[in-house]
Amino acid sequence: MMFGSKQAKLKDGSVVTLRPMIEGDRQALQDFFNELPEELLVFVRHDVKDPKVIDEWARHLDYQRVIPLLAWAGDEIIADVTLHRIPHGWKRHIGKVRIVVSPKYQNQGLATLMLNELTALAAELGLEKLWAEIPLDSVGAVRAFRNAGFGCKAVIEGLVRDSHDRDVDILIMVCDVAGYFDKRWVKQWE
Numbered sequence: 001m002m003f004g005s006k007q008a009k010l011k012d013g014s015v016v017t018l019r020p021m022i023e024g025d026r027q028a029l030q031d032f033f034n035e036l037p038e039e040l041l042v043f044v045r046h047d048v049k050d051p052k053v054i055d056e057w058a059r060h061l062d063y064q065r066v067i068p069l070l071a072w073a074g075d076e077i078i079a080d081v082t083l084h085r086i087p088h089g090w091k092r093h094i095g096k097v098r099i100v101v102s103p104k105y106q107n108q109g110l111a112t113l114m115l116n117e118l119t120a121l122a123a124e125l126g127l128e129k130l131w132a133e134i135p136l137d138s139v140g141a142v143r144a145f146r147n148a149g150f151g152c153k154a155v156i157e158g159l160v161r162d163s164h165d166r167d168v169d170i171l172i173m174v175c176d177v178a179g180y181f182d183k184r185w186v187k188q189w190e
């Protein structure tokens with residue numbers, strides 16, 4: 001699979017580049033995770049401060065399974081969104097989405113931009129639904145996912161645990177990709 005890169009403007013006018021991760025991004029990704037505050041690391045399922053973890057990811061990139069889309073300001077990674085696919089079974093048409101934006105670059109429309117990009121990519125890949133689990137109290141996250149066509153579907157009270165060992169409510173948001181990018185309409189305009 002081949003991908004290109006895209007440039008886009010944030011709300012403050014600064015220009016960022018979006019592109020999928022490649023093997024050579026190992027060190028930049030390590031630097032991104034090392035800079036993240038502890039409260040944001042709870043959103044990541046791996047011990048990303050361990051260089052061996054990033055090294056494994058970089059050497060075994062498999063875009064059929066996970067597509068990591070990175071945002072760059074110059075040579076610095078400022079956000080990471082991943083699309084996880086499930087190869088078999090009843091969730092084979094669903095992609096799971098996770099996103100982290102560096103605190104310095106939050107509230108500039110970056111998550112909205114990346115999630116819109118990922119939704120379009122999911123449509124191209126033939127995925128029908130996208131699934132995200134977000135903290136119910138994160139206004140920015142709810143808005144960013146809404147902006148990209150996700151709707152609120154369910155709340156699971158106290159499901160996950162934050163860095164201070166507090167239970168946090170989780171909101172399940174789903175994007176109906178197939179409906180959002182209805183091919184009948186695309187065809188009509190071609």
Ligand SMILES: CC(C)(COP(=O)(O)OP(=O)(O)OC[C@H]1O[C@@H](n2cnc3c(N)ncnc32)[C@H](O)[C@@H]1OP(=O)(O)O)[C@@H](O)C(=O)NCCC(=O)NCCS
Pocket residue numbers: 040043097098099100101102105106107108109110111112113132133134135138139140141142143144147
């Ligand atoms: C959630 C997160 C990805 C949002 O990133 P972001 O780049 O700041 O998002 P955006 O700038 O696109 O914000 C979306 C909207 O929410 C608003 N917003 C962002 N942060 C906000 C906050 N703390 N309070 C109120 N509104 C906020 C933005 O102004 C924007 O408004 P708009 O719809 O009118 O344009 C980022 O805060 C983050 O990395 N959080 C930790 C990880 C996380 O929660 N991930 C989600 C679970 S996978």
